[in-house]
Amino acid sequence: MGSIENLRPDAGPSKRTAGATRGAAGTLTGAALPAAERRIERRPLHEEVIDHLRDRIVHGQLTPGARLNERVLCEQLGISRTPLREAIKMLATEGLVELLPNRGAIVTPLKAANIADTLAVMGVLESLAGELVCANATEADLAEVRALHFDMLAHHARGDLAGYFRYNQLIHLKIIEASGNPVLTNTYRQLNANVRRARYMANLSQERWDAAVREHEEILAALVLRDAVRLKRLLAEHLEHKVASVMAALGGGAALA
Amino acid sequence: MGSIENLRPDAGPSKRTAGATRGAAGTLTGAALPAAERRIERRPLHEEVIDHLRDRIVHGQLTPGARLNERVLCEQLGISRTPLREAIKMLATEGLVELLPNRGAIVTPLKAANIADTLAVMGVLESLAGELVCANATEADLAEVRALHFDMLAHHARGDLAGYFRYNQLIHLKIIEASGNPVLTNTYRQLNANVRRARYMANLSQERWDAAVREHEEILAALVLRDAVRLKRLLAEHLEHKVASVMAALGGGAALA
DNA sequence: TTTTTGTATTATGAATGCAAAATTCGCCCC
DNA sequence: GGGGCGAATTTTGCATTCATAATACAAAAA
Numbered sequence: 046m047g048s049i050e051n052l053r054p055d056a057g058p059s060k061r062t063a064g065a066t067r068g069a070a071g072t073l074t075g076a077a078l079p080a081a082e083r084r085i086e087r088r089p090l091h092e093e094v095i096d097h098l099r100d101r102i103v104h105g106q107l108t109p110g111a112r113l114n115e116r117v118l119c120e121q122l123g124i125s126r127t128p129l130r131e132a133i134k135m136l137a138t139e140g141l142v143e144l145l146p147n148r149g150a151i152v153t154p155l156k157a158a159n160i161a162d163t164l165a166v167m168g169v170l171e172s173l174a175g176e177l178v179c180a181n182a183t184e185a186d187l188a189e190v191r192a193l194h195f196d197m198l199a200h201h202a203r204g205d206l207a208g209y210f211r212y213n214q215l216i217h218l219k220i221i222e223a224s225g226n227p228v229l230t231n232t233y234r235q236l237n238a239n240v241r242r243a244r245y246m247a248n249l250s251q252e253r254w255d256a257a258v259r260e261h262e263e264i265l266a267a268l269v270l271r272d273a274v275r276l277k278r279l280l281a282e283h284l285e286h287k288v289a290s291v292m293a294a295l296g297g298g299a300a301l302a
Numbered sequence: 303m304g305s306i307e308n309l310r311p312d313a314g315p316s317k318r319t320a321g322a323t324r325g326a327a328g329t330l331t332g333a334a335l336p337a338a339e340r341r342i343e344r345r346p347l348h349e350e351v352i353d354h355l356r357d358r359i360v361h362g363q364l365t366p367g368a369r370l371n372e373r374v375l376c377e378q379l380g381i382s383r384t385p386l387r388e389a390i391k392m393l394a395t396e397g398l399v400e401l402l403p404n405r406g407a408i409v410t411p412l413k414a415a416n417i418a419d420t421l422a423v424m425g426v427l428e429s430l431a432g433e434l435v436c437a438n439a440t441e442a443d444l445a446e447v448r449a450l451h452f453d454m455l456a457h458h459a460r461g462d463l464a465g466y467f468r469y470n471q472l473i474h475l476k477i478i479e480a481s482g483n484p485v486l487t488n489t490y491r492q493l494n495a496n497v498r499r500a501r502y503m504a505n506l507s508q509e510r511w512d513a514a515v516r517e518h519e520e521i522l523a524a525l526v527l528r529d530a531v532r533l534k535r536l537l538a539e540h541l542e543h544k545v546a547s548v549m550a551a552l553g554g555g556a557a558l559a
Numbered sequence: 560t561t562t563t564t565g566t567a568t569t570a571t572g573a574a575t576g577c578a579a580a581a582t583t584c585g586c587c588c589c
Numbered sequence: 590g591g592g593g594c595g596a597a598t599t600t601t602g603c604a605t606t607c608a609t610a611a612t613a614c615a616a617a618a619a
Contacts, residue, residue, distance in 0.1 A: 089403055090573070091391065115601070125574045127384070130602090131391045134348065138395035140488075146346055147580055147601060162485040165434075169426040177422075228419040231397075232489060347603070372571070382604045383571090404571060404610055 090124055094132035097122065102141050102152050103238055105245045109155040113142065139235055153239070157295040160243050163236050164288050170221070170233045171280045177224035179273035186223035187269055193219060194265050201258050206249065214241070216261065220268065240291070247294030257286070347381055351389035354379065359398050359409050360495055362502045366412045370399065396492055410496070414552040417500050420493050421545050427478070427490045428537045434481035436530035443480035444526055450476060451522050458515050463506065471498070473518065477525065497548070504551030514543070 098118075101107045113133060115126050122129065133150050136142040143153045178186075193216045200208035214237075221233045249257075260283045267276040355375075358364045370390060372383050379386065390407050393399040400410045435443075450473045457465035471494075478490050506514075517540045524533040 087403075089401075116599085126601090127573055127575090131388055134388045134392050135395045138392045144346075146344075148582095149601065159485065162483045165430065165483060166427070166486050166489055169430045170423070173422065173426045226419045226422060228416065228493070229423050232423055232493070236485070236489070373569090384603055384605090387571090405612095406571065 090128035091131040091135070094122060094124065094129055095135055098132060098136060099139075099141060099238065102136075103241050103245075105242060107152050109152050109242070111152045113150045113152070115149065140239055155243055155295070157292060160240060160291060160295060161288065163239055164284065164291070167233060167236050167240070168281060168284050170229060170236070171217075171284060172277050174221045174224040174226075174229060174233070175276040175280050176273050177226055177229070178220055178268065179271040179276060181225040182223040182268075182271075186219070190216060190219050190223070190268060191265060194261060197261065198258065201254070206254075209254075210244065213257075213261075243291050243295060247291050249290065253286070253290055257283070260286070347385035348388040348392070351379060351381065351386055352392055355389060355393060356396075356398060356495065359393075360498045360502075362499060364409050366409050366499070368409045370407045370409070372406065397496055412500055412552070414549060417497060417548060417552060418545065420496055421541065421548070424490060424493050424497070425538060425541050427486060427493070428474075428541060429534050431478045431481040431483075431486060431490070432534040432537050433530050434483055434486070435477055435525065436528040436533060438482040439480040439525075439528075443476070447473060447476050447480070447525060448522060451518060454518065455515065458511070463511075466511075467501065470514075470518075500548050500552060504548055506547065510543070510547055514540070517543070 098107070098113075107113075115129060115133075118129055119126055133142055134144070137144045137150065141153055142150050144150050193212055197209060197212035197216060200206075200212060218230075218234065218237075221230050224230070260279065264276065264279045264283065267279055355364070355370075364370075372386060372390075375386055376383055390399055391401070394401045394407065398410055399407050401407050450469055454466055454469035454473060457463075457469060475487075475491065475494075478487050481487070517536065521533065521536045521540065524536055
């Protein structure tokens with residue numbers, strides 16, 4: 046995971062022939078589909094770059110405040126500066142990156158105040174989602190949440206924190222998605238990316254972890270019953286605890302390097 | 303307003319000398335300031351382009367679904383494709399523009415469902431803002447809102463709808479800003495851009511207009527008293543009416559060309 | 560007449576080149 | 590040894606060029 050994966054099969058774009066290497070690698074979709082339905086489809090490079098950089102930022106491999114040197118990244122990814130710069134601009138709009146005119150871009154520093162503000166907004170979004178999901182979720186949605194819940198329990202039982210976090214995220218996102226409001230989903234997802242970075246630094250205590258799992262049990266129960274009032278309250282409390290945990294890790298107001 | 307304003311003094315960048323034309327024209331700030339305080343500051347071209355395009359999209363000069371032809375826009379703005387493409391990518395992240403791989407970009411079509419979803423999210427954001435603003439707003443903030451309110455009244459009295467809209471927007475934004483949560487402000491502002499486009503098509507009836515002004519009177523009163531509960535209710539009702547008005551204009555579910 | 564296929568044109572995707580701004584580094588001076 | 594100053598280097602901003610996909614169009618076949 047820490048290794049640098051080139052987006053292009055041959056690193057270091059050669060003069061005037063780099064374009065010919067497109068479409069040879071694993072970015073193509075539909076390998077498992079029958080030939081008739083297979084869509085030959087190439088994602089634009091800037092999208093690949095965005096996903097790559099977003100991952101590295103969220104997972105903390107690109108640390109807050111770190112500079113994004115265009116030349117270095119180009120070499121690592123085996124692309125030219127144009128798609129890289131487009132990707133950086135988009136990440137800046139998402140808030141994961143900060144543009145310093147004439148001085149490039151840095152990974153947005155993690156400020157406790159900013160995370161707190163973000164979580165406050167996410168709170169009301171979750172509350173709205175709770176209301177909508179009780180009204181709009183299909184039975185299939187609920188089944189999926191339950192399945193994810195058990196996956197999460199499995200990781201918790203094994204003490205696999207990373208796996209737990211992954212399914213925890215998936216559950217929350219699935220609940221938001223099942224609300225049936227795509228704007229809500231996008232907004233939440235975008236804000237969430239910024240918070241996730243902090244999460245990777247917060248060391249969860251076993252007590253807090255166990256408590257979080259219990260809270261999820263209750264959330265699932267309220268969801269299945271489509272008890273909107275109760276669900277909203279549980280989600281709010283759950284987030285409240287998360288805020289406390291993250292804030293404790295970030296240590297009140299200080300910027301994180 | 304309909305005329306095309308070049309960002310660069312000379313349209314049609316000449317070969318190899320275009321770079322030398324930077325910094326000569328009206329994009330520089332501070333022409334009216336004393337020399338000592340004048341900040342020689344150039345905004346990056348992509349920012350100028352973003353603002354320009356966002357304005358044209360929000361004001362409906364670039365209609366929903368319209369294609370953004372790079373060559374044409376480059377000629378209109380007197381810039382090269384690189385900063386233009388960066389700007390388009392950023393607008394895509396903001397949701398005002400849609401990228402069609404290998405086929406360029408179009409202004410995001412206005413769909414009633416999407417606007418409804420957006421307004422639902424904005425509703426909970428306003429509600430949060432109402433709560434925060436009662437706790438955090440300074441007296442200066444409140445004074446500014448009141449001043450904007452009277453400006454708005456003046457435009458209403460003159461029957462100047464465009465001016466009314468402008469100050470209406472400013473009031474809502476000021477209330478959000480005064481909440482003291484920058485993340486909330488940004489999120490709201492971004493969502494708002496998408497809705498404003500619809501607003502320019504909705505023809506407000508005189509009755510609805512008068513009612514909206516009365517609602518603003520009440521909102522201001524609750525705000526000055528820092529009555530959070532009442533303010534939240536009033537904002538919610540105000541938005542509810544706005545939803546009805548916008549939805550009526552968009553005509554239930556149909557996409558707008 | 561309609562459909563299809565080959566070709567010319569146009570537009571987008573990506574890479575490269577060039578100039579200005581910023582940073583680094585060596586130097587001199589204190 | 591430390592701190593300013595200026596040249597050299599690096600890095601970014603933007604323009605341009607090259608490559609490829611999409612589209613329009615016309616001719617040929619059904």
